[in-house]
Amino acid sequence: MKTAVAHRAYPEVGRSTNGRVHYLHAAVAEEPVSIPHPLTPLLAPRSIALVGASETLNTPGNDMLHELRVSRYKGEIWPVNPKYEEIEDWTCYPSLSDLPFAPDLAVLAVGNHHLEALMGEAIRIGVKGLVIFGSAQLPGDTGHDTLQNRIQHLAIDAGVPIVGPNCMGYYNVEEGVRAFPFHLPRSLGDGGITFIAQSGSVLTSLLWNERKLAFNLAISPGNELVTTVADYMDYALDLPSTKVIAMFLEAVRDPGGFVAALEKAQARGVPVVLIKVGRSVAAAALAMSHSGAMAGNDDAYEALFRRYGVIRVSSIDELASTALLFAQGRRPGPGGLAAILDSGGEREILLDLADQLNVPMANINHNTVQVLKDNLDHGLEPINPLDAWGTGNHYDVIYENCWQALMEDPDTAVGLFIADLTSGFYLHESFAHICRRVKMRVKKPMAIMTNHVGSEHQDLAIRMTQAGLPVLDGTQPGLLAVMHLLEYRDFQARPQYDLPESIDPAIVQHWRDRLDRVDRPLGEFEALSLLSDYGIAVPQMQVVEHRDEAVAAAETIGYPVVLKTAMPGIFHKTDVGGVKLNLHNRSEVIEAYDELAAALGPMVLVSRMARGEVELAFGLLNDRQFGPLVMVAGGGVFIEMLKDRQVALAPMDLGAAHRCINALKSRPMLNGFRGKPPCDLNALARALCQFSQLADDLGDRINELDVNPVKVSAQGCVAVDALVTPRQFRS
Known part of the structure; x- marks a missing residue:
């Protein structure tokens, strides 16, 4: 049992609004006390029953035995199958009821038609957690009387958490547990990345193939009948080893629990990096207002992610690079990116992409420039990013001195040593040695980046990553990872503002x-x-x-x-x-x-007749998962054709309102043009805050609220027209 912060259940270990059981903790005390997380028996069991264990090779029943052996699990292992007396040197039991005592975890690798009876038996003998690989669907399942619904109710009534059904189980690397239906004969080192993927293929794409990533926990949650992504996040956030949570999401099945988990991650300074698919879902048919027509399902997720500093990525490569950089554990200070290369052409690629992605480069000072001049071969420019390769004479001294100077510059927040690595090549091995030496002297985040994903560097990359110098593959994924690291820094440094005052x-x-x-x-x-x-x-x-x-x-x-x-x-x-x-x-x-x-x-x-130099629009929609959303958008052609809008959760503070306004494509128009004075941005932001308070107070009574136009000038802003449709209205 680990020492943890004292907790209360959220809101208790009981039912959520959608019928599932919450297994969330929220800290309420500073004193460390020994209280296990509710998911400990499920994810860190002291004993495991493997139901459906088999001698047949390359089947889930056999593979899950080998998975526990290679993971060096130290608890009790009990195969269960009436066909065998012994499997793989373990005594095999005919049923769960024949076990010496109730196991913490039962893994069910059986056909769907056996699930209901086995679940009933598991609950009856006191099993504390279940993993179900199968789909839990039977031919003819219709309406409410389905196998999934029946086993869901069994588990909820008994308070038993389930991974699955329709899942690939999990790896708890930290505890040496693998509840997995496929065997990979490879041990994994402990790390700080928790990986939760609602796609088994995405899970194994990184868990099995990206050996630079070091996990403490990797979970395939399946259909989440009882235990959800939010619960797994909460468990991971109680682990001191968790440095970053990486996720692949198709849907959030417990919105309230998910928000609570994001709040906990924000409070504990653990970044959440995720892919959320499904951006293209349409908003609503026959929407009456710009608000309804413009705000799609994905807008609610974007608003949620912005509020809690969630880092949204677009590809598995970007997810891997970003998680890898965050897992290093170092956080950037002020400034931008410093980089050193051995190629002028690749420096130009770097600068073009950094400009495209808005990754700021460090503005190195005079002292740093002087160190570069004193070390570089004649003809090389003492600038950031630095191409330091000249004649090759004394390159090791040149690179180490220049890299040290770049990393120590006050405006360097993060550093990239860029080289297309080849394992065993003396030059690249020496580059790695230089990076290790500089890393010992400088506490800023630092990584090595290749410009080509297919470089022949796996051995060297793994060694460097294990030494605390992550190797990021590919210029774009690497720069995106740096961008996200700096964005998270800026999110954490945001000033706190009070919410708008409550209305009478x-x-x-x-x-x-x-x-x-x-x-x-x-x-x-x-x-x-x-x-x-x-x-x-x-x-x-x-x-x-x-x-x-x-x-x-x-x-x-x-x-x-x-x-x-x-x-x-x-x-x-x-x-x-x-x-x-x-x-x-x-x-x-x-x-x-x-x-x-x-x-x-x-x-x-x-x-x-209201006057204003610029026209904007406000909107309100009540999202069924995350509550009232507030929209600010450019007026006229900007909202109609350019989809110039920003969406936020209500209520918002003044800082959030300014950020939404500043992100509009039409934002430059508010600065004044053709001799007109700048618009009153503070008045506009205050109005947006007050509108968000309205949304928070009344959003559950409103289908849509469209304020269009809002006229903005140097004298303030005024709402000229509004359309409010109550929740009972049906067009």
Whole structure:
């Protein structure tokens, strides 16, 4: 049993909102106490029963025995199969009930038609965890009465965690446990990477083939009937050895638990690197607003990842390089990348790609430049990145002195020694020796990078990585890894801001009650009143039903004014000619009112003509997994054609609002152009924060909220039009 921080269950070891059992811990005390994680019997068992064990080679029943042997598991191993008395020198038992005592873990390598009975037996004798390789599906399974549902309920009711079904099990390298249906006769060294992959092929692609990666835990969670990715993350975050969590995700089956695990990772400074597939899922058919039409399912994940500093990657190569660099354990300080090479041409490749990926290069100072000048052969430039290869005379001294100077420069955050390594080649072996010597003197993160993935360097690369100098294969994956390392540094260094102030509870309750009662979109006057109650500036306005009222309202509000149809059921007023802009006097108001009343009806909204140099849009959607999402987007062509938008979880603080605004493609327009003064970015960010508070308070009562346009100027920002559709509304 490991010493761990005292924990409480989250919210207890019990049911989640989707029926699964939570196995999450959240620290509540600083004093170390011996409390095992709820998944310890499953992932670090003291005894294992292998049900379906077999003498037949190259079958899961036989391979799982060899896996435990090669992993040097020290606990009890009990094969279970009524066909044998002994398998591979282990006594074989006819059933689980015949075992000397209940094992911590039972691995079920049996046909689907045996699963239900075996699970019942395992639970009855007190097995504490299960691994199920099979699919748990039977011919004719339909509706709710399926094998998967039945075994799920059995496990939930008994509080028994399951890896699977439809999985490849796991490697707990740290504990010497392999519950795996395929045998690879290779031992693995302990490391700091936890790898969770919802694809067995992705799991083995790195677990078996990338020998530079050193894992403490690798899991194929399968269908996650009971135990989810979030639970495995939580277990890994209680391991002192975990330096990075790498994942391949197709879906998040326990959103609340997943968010809790990300919060725990953020609190403990453990980076999470993942591939999340499924970016192209469409948002919603027949969405009524820009918010609904523009925000797809993937936007919620992007917002979640940004909030918690999750590093999203696009390929397995990028995942491997990034996990490898983070697993080194060193974190960068201020500054950028320093690099040394032995090729001018490859230096140009590096600079082009670094510029493309926005990887900053270190601005080396005068002292560093002088050291380079004092060491380099004549004709070589003392710059970063540095091509240090000249005549080859005394190259070892030149490279070591120059590399040391580059790494010690105050603006160097991370260093790359770049060479297309060949194992056994004297030059590259000496480069490796130089890197080891410099690493001992400098505490900054450092790696070796090849420009070609297929370089003949595996032996040297493994030796260097094991010595704490990871070898990153390929220029682009390597630079992406550096970029992610610096991004995570910047995420951790973000200043903390307070969330927007809470709104008067009476106002919140008023709008919750109102949205509960209405089954159609709010009229514009009411929608803008909602925004105003949340501290977002709106034009002075009044709803009228007669010409004289329109004139009186315009004169009270002050010219110029806008007239818009306020007739119920008209949501996109411009499309039906329902907006009359920039009216400067009584006669223009009368003419505009008469036209609107004749064409669309007598109810009209009169409002002050809002001015602004730039038009943006705000939006709200309530994501079914992660709750209310807030969108800020460029107006006009930017939102329609360029999909210029940023999405965040609600509520957001002022820093998050500024980051969303700064990430817009249309952001330069806010700086002022054609002689116009810069827009008030602080006012815009405050309005976005207040909008996010609205989303947090009322998002569960709203299907969509679209504020378009939001006009921004040097004097502030004002919401000009809004569409609010309550949750009961069906178009």
